[in-house]
Amino acid sequence: MAARIERSVGKDMPGISLPPAPDARRRLADGPGPRVVAPGRKLSWAWLGLLPFLLFALLFMILPASSIVIGSFQNEAGSFTLDNLANLFKPSILDSYLVTMKVSATTALLGGILGLLIAYAISIGGLPKSLKTFMSTFSGVASNFAGVPLAFAFIATLGRMGFLTVLLRTLFGFELYNTGFNLYSFWGLTLTYTYFQIPLMILIIEPALEGMKKEWREASESLGASSLQYWTRVGIPVLLPSILAALILLFGNAFGAYATAYALTGGLINIVPILIGAQIRGNVLHDPQLGYALAFGMVIVMTVSILFYSWLQKISSRWVK
C-alpha cells in the first residue's frame, strides 16, 4: 500500500492524499501482492544494484552447476554425446544410485516418522513448554551436527568397540556384529544419517503442527466425530502435504550427503556422493566423463525433489495460514 500512496502522491497531485483504492485494501488483506514500482528508467538502475550478488551467484553457483549439465553431454573431445548418460545405466552405476536412494528413503522415513512423533509430543502432545524450548534448540544443534564428528560419535556407539555394542554383549550376551550388522554398511549409515534427519524433521514439521487449529478438532467433535475420525478425516489430510514435503527435503538431504559417509566408511561404501568424490580425487574410475554424468544424475534427483517440495509447500501454506 505504501507503494501506491507514494505513487499517487509523488506524481502529479502533490499534497492531495486520496484514500487507497479499494483493490489496494483487498490486496493488503491477501498478503504480499505485486508491488507497484515507478516505471521506466528508474527500474533498470535499481536492477543494477543487484549486480554484485547476481554476478557472484552466476560465477560460483550457476556456472559450475551448468558446467556439469553441459559436461555430461560432451565427450572428452568436447563434442556432443549421450554416451555418458547411457553409462548411468550400467549395472554398477545403477546399483549405486539404488543404494543411495534406499539409504535416503530409509533415513527419510525413519527420521521423518520419529521426528514427526517427537514434534507432535512437544507441540500439541501436552508436554511442558520448557521441554519444547529445549527440544527445538537441541534440534537446531543436532541437525547441524553432521559430517566427521557425527561419524566419530557413531563409531564410539555402534562400532565394534562401541558403547552400545559392548553394553549389549555384557548385559544380554547379544553379539550385534553376529547379526550381520556393520556400522560401515547400509544399516550403519542409515542409523547415522537418522541422527541428523530426526531433528531436521522436528524443525520443519513443528510449525505445521502448531498451525493446526484447535478449533478444527472442536468443530469436528461438535459435529459428532470421534478422535480417530478427526485424525483420519481432518488432522492427517491437512498435515499430509507438509509431511510429504518434509520427507522429500530429508530425502534430498541424505542423497547429497558426502561428509558423514566419507568419514564413517573412509569412502568404501557404494553411494553416489562417494563415487563422485572418488571421481574428483581421480583415484578410482578411469572414465572422467562419467563423473559428469554421475553429478548430472544427482542434480536431476535434487532438482525434482526441490520442485516437488515447493509444490507441496504451496498447497500446505494455502491450507495452514
Add this chain to the structure above:
Amino acid sequence: MAFLELREIVKSFGKNTVVKGLSLDVEKGEFVSLLGGSGCGKTTTLRMIAGFETQSSGTIRIDGEELSAVPPNKRNLGMVFQNYALFPNMTVGKNIAFGLDIAGKKGSEVASRVDEMLDLINMGEFAQRYPHQLSGGQQQRVALARALAIAPRALLLDEPLSALDAKIRVKLRDEIRKIQRRLGITTIYVTHDQEEALSISDRVAVMRDGLIEQIGAPFEIYNRPATAYVASFIGTLNVLTAKLVDPETGSIMVEGQTISAGRKLEGRAGEELCLSLRPEALSLDGAVTGASGVCASGAPNFLEGELVNIKLLGSIVRLMVAVGRHELSVDAFNDPRRGFPGLGERVRLGIPPEAVILTKPDASPTALAVEEEAAAS
C-alpha cells in the same frame, strides 16, 4: 422447565475461578446473547455447554437431559467459532456434509441436505470451492451451514463476527438472525459488542466477573440498566455523581444544580447516587440567553454548562458540554436546518425525567474504567 438450563455453574482453572455460580434459562427457539468484556467468563460458559470444558460444579440440561457425562461429540449441538474453523482440506460441500457423513447418513440424503444448507446461506454455486478461496464472511456462512446441517438441538456461536470487517459484520449478523428465526433454533451467542447483542437478540445477558449482571430484552437492558456497570457497558453514557435531595419529589443535585427524576426515589436525603444520562436523551435547548429553557415534560428540568467542543459523527452531532467538573456528551441529529451555539457559549441541556438513570454507586469509577478498557480491547 426451560429448554436449556444452566444451574449454579462454577468453573475454575487452577486457583482462577472464571465462572462463579452462573444460572441461566433459555426457552426453545430463543436467541440469547452473552455479552461482556474479555475475561468475564462468557466464552467459558459457552464452551461448557458445548462440552469442550467441564464445569467444576453445577449442572447443564438441554431438553431435560443432564449433559455432564455426555462427551462433546454426542451432544448434538452446533458450534460456530470466531476463526471459522472450516476444514481446509475439504470443499464447502464436504465441510457441510462432514457431520452428516459422521452420523452415517445415506449419500443421497447427505447431498440433498447439503443443497438445502447451501440455499439457506445463498452460496449454492460455491459447493466445490475450498475455504481458502472464500472471503471471511463467506467462510463464516459456510461454518454456520455446517453447524446447522446436523439439525442440532441448539446453536452456539462464539464471537462469530469479530474477525470480519464492519460492513460485513452488520450484514451477516442480520442474516444469522433471519436464518435463526426461520429455523426457530435455540441459539446462544457470545459477543463483546453491545450493539451486536442489542440488535440481534431476544434477550441479552450482560456478564461480569463470572456472573450474569442483568438479563433482559434489549430495550430493557438499554433503557433500564439495573446496575452502573450495565449502564456503562451498554452504549455511550455520561456518568455523574449526584446527591439525593428529596426522595419524595425525586429531586437530585448535580454540580450544584437541581434536577428532577420525576418519580419517587428510594434512599434518604443526602445519599450519594450514580446518575447516568444517555447522550441521545439530552436535548440542547440553545443558549441560556435564548427564550426556550423548558424541556419536553413542561417543567423546566435542565443542567447548565459551557459548550466546549462539537464533533460531527455523520448523521449525529456530538456536543461536549462542561457541567462543573464533568464533561457531558450530547447527541443531536445532524439537521441541516438548525445551527449550533458557538464554542464557549453557555447552554442548557434539557433532561427528560424518564432519561434519568439512577443506580447505587456500586463500582468505583476506576474499576469501571478498567473494565471498559478490557471490553474495548
Add this chain to the structure above:
Amino acid sequence: MKRRTWLSWLWFSVGMIYFFLPLFATFLFSLRGKKGVLSFVAYQNVFKDPTFLKTFGFSLEMALLTVLVGLILIVPTAIWIQLKVPKAKALFDVLTLMPFAVPPIILAFGLIRTYSRPPLALVSTPAILVAAYVVISFPYIYRSVDSGLRSMDLRGLSEAAQSLGAGWGSLLFRVVLPNLRTALLSATFLTLAIVIGELTLAVLLAWPAFGPYMALMGRNRAYEPAALAIMSFGLTWGAIGLIQLLTRSAKDKGSGIGAGGH
C-alpha cells in the same frame, strides 16, 4: 485433554535416547585415552598437536571471511530488493535456496571443472574455497536476514529516515543494521558453525582445513577423534544455543533450520 500425555513422554524419551546415547558414548570413549583410568589425556593430546591449531585456525579464518563476504553480498541486496526492486524477490528466493539443490559435492565438482584451467585457474587459491562456502551459506544467511527484515517495516523506516534527512549511508548504518543486529548475529554464528567443521569442499578442493584434519585423525587414532567430536559438538551447541537465545530474547521467529553440509 491429558489422555495421551504418556505417549508424548514416550516419543520424547525415544528422541532423547537417540540424541544423547551417541554423545554419552563418545564422551565416555574420549575419556579412555589412558589405559585403565578415565582422563582428559585425549583432549590434551589434541591441544598439543600443532596441526590441530593450524587447521582450526585456517578454518576459522575461512569461516570469518565467508561471513564477511556473505553478509556484504546478501544484506545490501536484500534491503535493496525490498526497497527498490520487489519484483526481484522471487528470483532472489530461488537463487538463495538453490544451494539446497546443489549439494557441496556437486558444487565442488563443478567448481573444479570450471576453474581449473586458464583463464580462471582459481582452484589453487583459497578464494575459491571462500566462494564455495559463501554459496553454501546463502540459505542460512538469507533466511536470517529475510526474517529480520520482515519483522521490521523497512519501507516505513526508510521513508521516515529519508524524510528526516538521512541519506543511504546513515539509513543503512544508523537505522537498518542496528535493527537487524539479531538476524546478523544468528547468520554469523550459524555460518561459523557450519563452515568450521566442513569436510566435503575442503577435502575435494584440497585445503588443510579442520574437517579433513578430523577425518585424518579418525583414521589414525582411537580416542582423540572422540574428543574432537565432543569439542565440535560443544562448538555447534554454543553457536546455535547462542542464536536461539538471541532470537528468543528479540522475540523473533527466525530459527536455525539446517540442512546440508553433511
